[in-house]
Amino acid sequence: MTQETGLETKEIAQNSQQSLTRIEGAVDDAKRGAQETGLALMRRMSGLETQVLNGVQSMLADQTRNAKWQKQVDVLKQAADDKDQIIAQLRSRVNEASYKPSSLAEALDLDLSKDGYPDDIGFAYSQGVTETPQFQDRTRWVAESSDFTSWLHTDGSEVLVIQGQYSELECISPMSFLVALLYPKLADSRDVLVLPFFCGLHTGSQFDDSDEPSGPLLMARALLTQLLNIKTVNWADGNAGLPFLPLNPDDVKKLKSSSFSAYVKLIGKLIVAMKNHHSAIFIIIDGLDYYDLTWPREAKCMVKTLLKIATSAEETTGAVVKIMFAAGTHTNGWPQEGSGAVVLDVPDEIDGDGDTLEDLDSE
Known part of the structure; x- marks a missing residue:
């Protein structure tokens, strides 16, 4: 009995020892797991801290860049404001030095x-309608010539002599009678500017x-x-946002x-400026042979200026x-042939039908 009891006690002790060993192993496993978990957690925390730190640094860098950008924007804005102020001052000075049509007149x-x-x-027309058929035949011949009709109807700028x-x-x-007949047909449109003169x-x-x-x-x-x-x-x-008559004192003094x-x-500057406000500009100078002998230099100056406006490659925008x-x-x-002008020589003798001419054909 005693021997059996001792054996049982020994077996229980052995089982207990094994249980303790298993428990110790489990504890060790738990410790190792806890350590590994802790290390992983520490690594995650470290990574998170790094991310947070990097984010903070990036945010600070962005704020620094934004501050610099905002400073640049402020500088540019101030520069723009300064330029606007300068432009306003210059515009004010230009306006002060500019004339209205009435004040210049x-x-x-x-x-x-x-x-x-x-x-x-009206005077040229009234004289022309009472002239002889031979007089009017010359007007008719020019009005029906291909050079004149081409000058009148083509789309581009052109000079006819x-x-x-x-x-x-x-x-x-x-020729004066021709101008008188032509003028009302051209001036009928608000988009067309007609400037005639009878020398x-x-x-x-x-x-x-x-x-x-x-x-x-x-x-x-x-x-x-x-x-x-x-x-x-x-x-x-x-x-183009500016006055038409910004004249300096020297210009006005000369005028x-x-x-x-x-x-x-x-005159040349105003005609060029008016091109942006009209579809066509007709400038008709009649009887310049009256000025050619006495004032050849002045006649040439006017012809040259107007010819340049119509034929210059720099003046291709706006009205014809x-x-x-x-x-x-x-x-x-x-100006001769080859200068950009078309020269029409009317024959000395013209065979007409003898009918009077009171108006140009509407076409």
Whole structure:
């Protein structure tokens, strides 16, 4: 009995020892697991800390860049504001130095209602309709010529020179009658600007010491008056945001002293500026043979300036510019063939049908 009890006790002890061994193994496993878990957790925490740190550093870097960018933006904005202020000051100065049509007319003693000679068209027409059939036949011949119809109807800018070859130098020639017939058809549209002048009706003084202006100066003042009478533009800022008449004191001084070249220069600038406000511009100078002998330099100056506007490659935008120089007789002061102008020589003798001519064909 005692021996059996001892064996049982020994077996129990052995089992207990084995259990303890298993427990110790489990504890060791648990410790190792805890250590590994702790190490993994530490590694994750370390990675998280690194990510957070990197994120903070990136955020700080972004804030630094944003601060620098904002500073640059502020600098650029201030520079833009400064430039806007400078532009505003310059614009104000330009406006202060600019003229309105009425103020420039007053400064140059121009009568806007008269000095453009608005009655000349009616006078030339009334003279032409009472002329002989032979006179009107010459007008008809030019009106039906291919050079004239091409000049009138083509889409591009063009200069036409008409040598009228009329036997007598008269203030109203067959070419003058043609201009009078043509004008109302061209001026019927608000988009078309027509600037006519009859040299034979305004010969002026041929003497330098005369108080009366010369013929070319009368022409220049008349063309400027017609330009200043344009009502379809905003003279204050319609020239690409700028005024049309920003004249410096020297320019005004020259104009007041009746400088022909100063007038021609201003006329040229205004015509170019008006191209952006019209579909076509017709400039018709009749009877320039009246000026060719007495004032050849002035006649050449006007012809050269207008020719450049119509034929220059730099002036291709905006309205087409049609220019007609007409001589009742003949003149040598014209641009020749090859200069960009078409020269039409009217025959000395024309066979007509004897009918009177009162109007151009509508086509």
